[in-house]
Amino acid sequence: MEEDFEFADRAPPTIDRMASTAGNAEAKGFNPGLMVLLIFVGLLLVFLVGNYLLYMYAQKTLPPRKKKPISKKKMKRERMKQGVSAPGE
Template identity: 70%
Template structure:
């Protein structure tokens, strides 16, 4: 009966510790590399768009200052407002 089992003293490859290491990349490592890669592409893309916008868009127009505010500022500085 012992002669029937040819491979009785050998461990199957699925249970061998060496076979697990030779399987390739760890799936968790692949997901981590994918997430980090996408995040890096997102950040670099935003920076490139920001630099492009700074070069091409015209500067923002300032809001006009009301006459009331101008009068108040001049009074704070000690200069009399015109027409007084």
């Protein structure tokens, strides 16, 4: 009879284990989907910032582009439009 009252103040071990796992369910860490999302967004952000920095560096260091030479035929047409006669005509 003494054995019946020995565990009266405590729950049986199986119920006690279930309660402890239910309490620790929130403290397991990040959701795997959230981790994948954070990694993806982080890599995307690094890519965009890196491209911007490379663009700014290229703007400062590269020489300006050379303009394409205008052909003689186009130059003659432009002068005719402006009303200036081409030399030699």
